[in-house]
Amino acid sequence: xxxxxxxxxxxxCLFAKAQEYTLELKKxxxxxxxxxxxxxxxxxxxxxxxxxxxxxxxxxGIYALNLTYELPEGDTTFAINxxxxxxxxxxxxxxLNNNALVLQSVEITNSxxxxxxxxxxxxEGFAIYAGKKTEVITIANTKANLATNNGxxxxxxxxxxxxxxxxxxxxxxxxxxxxxxxxxxSNFNTRQNGYDIxxxxxxxxxxxxxxxxxxxxxxxxxxxxxxxxxxxQFGGLVNFKMKEAKQDNKFHASGKYTAGSFDFLNFTHQLSxxxxxxxxxxxxxxxxxxxxxxxxxxxxxxxxxxxxxxxKRRLVFGIxxxxxxxxxxxxxxxxxxxxxxxxYKVLRxxxxxxxxxxxxxxxxxxxFNENVKLNTRFFGLLSDRSNVGFLGQINRPDLGQPRExxxxxxxxxxxxxxxxxxxxxxxxxQTFLIGTRIYKGETTSKQGLAxxxxxxxxxxxxxxxxxxxxxxxxxxxxxxxxxNIFRIKDKITITPGMRFEWIDTRSKGYYYQRNFxxxxxxxxxxxxTTSTQxxxxxxxxxxxxxxxxxKWLEVFTNFSQNYRAINFSDIAIVxxxxxVDPSMKDESxxxxxxxxxxxxxxxxxxxxxxxxxxYKNRIGEIFKVDDFSYNVIRYRTNIGxxxxxxxxxxxxxxxxxxxxxSSKWSLPVFVNYSFIQAFYSSTTDYAVAGNRVEFVPQQxxxxxxxxxYKNIFISYNYSYxxxxxxxxxxxxxxxxxxxxxxxxxxxxxxxxxxxxKWIKGEFHVNxxxxxxxxxxxxxxxxxxxxxxxxxxxxxxxxxINF
Numbered sequence: 001x002x003x004x005x006x007x008x009x010x011x012x013c014l015f016a017k018a019q020e021y022t023l024e025l026k027k028x029x030x031x032x033x034x035x036x037x038x039x040x041x042x043x044x045x046x047x048x049x050x051x052x053x054x055x056x057x058x059x060x061g062i063y064a065l066n067l068t069y070e071l072p073e074g075d076t077t078f079a080i081n082x083x084x085x086x087x088x089x090x091x092x093x094x095x096l097n098n099n100a101l102v103l104q105s106v107e108i109t110n111s112x113x114x115x116x117x118x119x120x121x122x123x124e125g126f127a128i129y130a131g132k133k134t135e136v137i138t139i140a141n142t143k144a145n146l147a148t149n150n151g152x153x154x155x156x157x158x159x160x161x162x163x164x165x166x167x168x169x170x171x172x173x174x175x176x177x178x179x180x181x182x183x184x185x186s187n188f189n190t191r192q193n194g195y196d197i198x199x200x201x202x203x204x205x206x207x208x209x210x211x212x213x214x215x216x217x218x219x220x221x222x223x224x225x226x227x228x229x230x231x232x233q234f235g236g237l238v239n240f241k242m243k244e245a246k247q248d249n250k251f252h253a254s255g256k257y258t259a260g261s262f263d264f265l266n267f268t269h270q271l272s273x274x275x276x277x278x279x280x281x282x283x284x285x286x287x288x289x290x291x292x293x294x295x296x297x298x299x300x301x302x303x304x305x306x307x308x309x310x311x312k313r314r315l316v317f318g319i320x321x322x323x324x325x326x327x328x329x330x331x332x333x334x335x336x337x338x339x340x341x342x343x344y345k346v347l348r349x350x351x352x353x354x355x356x357x358x359x360x361x362x363x364x365x366x367x368f369n370e371n372v373k374l375n376t377r378f379f380g381l382l383s384d385r386s387n388v389g390f391l392g393q394i395n396r397p398d399l400g401q402p403r404e405x406x407x408x409x410x411x412x413x414x415x416x417x418x419x420x421x422x423x424x425x426x427x428x429x430q431t432f433l434i435g436t437r438i439y440k441g442e443t444t445s446k447q448g449l450a451x452x453x454x455x456x457x458x459x460x461x462x463x464x465x466x467x468x469x470x471x472x473x474x475x476x477x478x479x480x481x482x483x484n485i486f487r488i489k490d491k492i493t494i495t496p497g498m499r500f501e502w503i504d505t506r507s508k509g510y511y512y513q514r515n516f517x518x519x520x521x522x523x524x525x526x527x528x529t530t531s532t533q534x535x536x537x538x539x540x541x542x543x544x545x546x547x548x549x550x551k552w553l554e555v556f557t558n559f560s561q562n563y564r565a566i567n568f569s570d571i572a573i574v575x576x577x578x579x580v581d582p583s584m585k586d587e588s589x590x591x592x593x594x595x596x597x598x599x600x601x602x603x604x605x606x607x608x609x610x611x612x613x614x615y616k617n618r619i620g621e622i623f624k625v626d627d628f629s630y631n632v633i634r635y636r637t638n639i640g641x642x643x644x645x646x647x648x649x650x651x652x653x654x655x656x657x658x659x660x661x662s663s664k665w666s667l668p669v670f671v672n673y674s675f676i677q678a679f680y681s682s683t684t685d686y687a688v689a690g691n692r693v694e695f696v697p698q699q700x701x702x703x704x705x706x707x708x709y710k711n712i713f714i715s716y717n718y719s720y721x722x723x724x725x726x727x728x729x730x731x732x733x734x735x736x737x738x739x740x741x742x743x744x745x746x747x748x749x750x751x752x753x754x755x756x757k758w759i760k761g762e763f764h765v766n767x768x769x770x771x772x773x774x775x776x777x778x779x780x781x782x783x784x785x786x787x788x789x790x791x792x793x794x795x796x797x798x799x800i801n802f
Contacts (some may be wrong), residue, residue: 116141131544143715146259159648168291173210179696187235195379224591232563245279260795266287298328333785351389380413388460394785412441471509581637603657640683646676711755745773
């Protein structure tokens, strides 16, 4: 059925009548305009918002139209091929004023810069970013190993990110910023094309799915101030902008084939067709391999489909579907002694992990006129993940004891609607954004003994009475937000905003409390049935400021309140390695940024800023005497308040373009350095007061260079992270290796590539010097214990594009 729908849509696109453009130069909302129509080489340059009426008439044929125009947020270049079937008059005002055409009918082109990092403009689509700390990674310009989704390479130019490397296939992403846990990117609001991809945005904001980099156009990162438009989280926003069909009346097809160390294989295929009326983009990836340790085999398939259709140029409909299926074997963690002696060692041979992720979205963009546009987007998730294995502490051998199953099902859906209005005030164009969000989710979490066997069998031994816990977590959320850009004399912007949140999270189910003596005999077994509900309302406020003294330099500052609801599903998980306080409270605080950034032509880019993050009721682990067994255990609870502050800096310069802008050679060199301090200021545990906050390397340095000539490149990356603690007690070593120091480490990567016509080849070496290091200690899956990072590995990719 799905196949027939796709074929029907393709046929509809092929026979759809292309829109007839009218481009007439009369009056425009842009300040300056430069455009070129080829092959007649007709060029205009205009300055000012108003000028005399000019008309160009074009005969039958295919024309390339290149536009460069200046908005208050900066210059933008667009390019489009226009196919004329008869004499037509083009109205340029309609083209520029109708943002539907700007966003949907043109393709952003590279104006000569080889840089892969930039910043979001003041207004992008249906969102406001004026005065905010923003970063954009253009995937096509990176020299990263995309086949393995190597996080330290893809995000190498984003300052202040702590990246976990514990997934051999690069299927799950773990990044955290400014001292927040990288665990499945749960402290960021993680989205794809503007909608949620996490399990449950309120109760379980972990992302088991990460978009395939070869299907991604760019990655947008907005720090804590994004809470006003996207949620309440401290980390900010990570949004994956996916590829879509080019609108040039052509079929495009590509295949990328990668083979590498440890039996790694990756096949990615992409197919698209589009015109200025409709388009379809389909991509599929198959990936398999084995890590450098035994019992680490994985198998993954991902599918992404995007379709859009325009009606009368002002109305655009689109639908998207994403599916990811993933099965992996997990060899578990290691103790400190085992890691130092043999990082290849495997202590768990019966642990498996399975994910089935399904995402859907449908949207409508309506353009009332050149100044008012509306976007509404419906989205939903129907997914599950299951783990089976032996979760005992890593210093306890796996002697064939009964395994455990942890299964979760995630169902959620919602709608976000945004209205963006441009209006005149004090002779300047202002921008107002207002929006709402409605969200409903349901997470089911079950934990119990597994059926017999050592394979990937995720069935329960006692399905009618789950042995450890069985919970349902319903959640509901309504939010309303508004922001306004006040522009003062084209150089200064002030952007106040606020957000209202109504949150309702519930839990219903049971769990078993069991206590054992040192010999393993049961001292106590009790079944607790619980039902909770937590409703709360809150207002968040923020304000941003931006000043551009010259065209290439911007000074900005921003303040925003933040909030994080507790994770109910974590409370119900039975883990022998720690216990959880059932009366934990939500976390709150604020984030402040200030800095300067800029771009000088196409050879210099920089972004330097400082931040301060105040975190109240921070959740973490401390030592506590168990009330039943009287043993000292790890206890997860609200530890107290903390504060993080630091410097984040990025500089990139093309040493050749700086001397000769027209050279066919390029040599961009970048330096990404962060210095962060984070401490507990007031706590309920005197042993924690004054300690360093966990997951905060005080220094992070990533640097690299890339030598390019036409379609040939050679690149090198270096990454260094200082030591960090994995818990609030700042333990340096524990017997079970769940907590302790994560030592400083450094790692290097290198790549070489070349493109000839429609063929491209790349060769990557990850961990060039074959260093042994680790980035995380796991309390449960895929551990428990130290998870070694991957050793030196080689990969070769061949891409074919039609």
